[in-house]
Amino acid sequence: MMRFLLGIVLLVGVVYGEEQPKEKAVDNDKEKLQGKWVLTSGIVDGKDRTKEWGKQRFTVVIQGDKMTFGPEKDKRTATFHIDPSRKPKTFDLFVSLGIYELKRDELKICLGGPKRPTEFTSKAGSDKVLYVFKRAKKREK
DSSP states (O other), X not given: OHHHHHHHHHHHHHHHHHHHHHHHHHHXXXXXXXXXXXXXXXXXXXXXXXXXXXXXXXXXXXXXXXXXXXXXXXXXXXXXXXXXXXXXXXXXXTTEEXXXXXXXXXXXXXXXXXXOOSSSOOOTTSOOEEEEEEEOOGGGO
């Protein structure tokens, strides 16, 4: 009986111990994502929408686990979820499953609807959207 209880205690410790680093990684990446991001390119189903969205001042503002995004006149807010432990890192928004990559002040997000993309591309017929943002400078906030 004592071995059984010890086994359960060890199992709980292992499960809890594995979950803590993942939560810490999520918190760490969420902290890095906070702030305002300005679109530098946008491709939808293989079509470059950068000029059109650039004229509309397409931005993303991340505060906590909320993301406000879109052109200046049509902003939307949603809760997002990330998992930086997966390769590539995953990004879920609404019913769209995606991946993300953060390198210094550049953020890439690729969304693919109900099927998660595996690479940062948006080819014709793929039903994927690829966004690339740069972090807004202090004066742009």
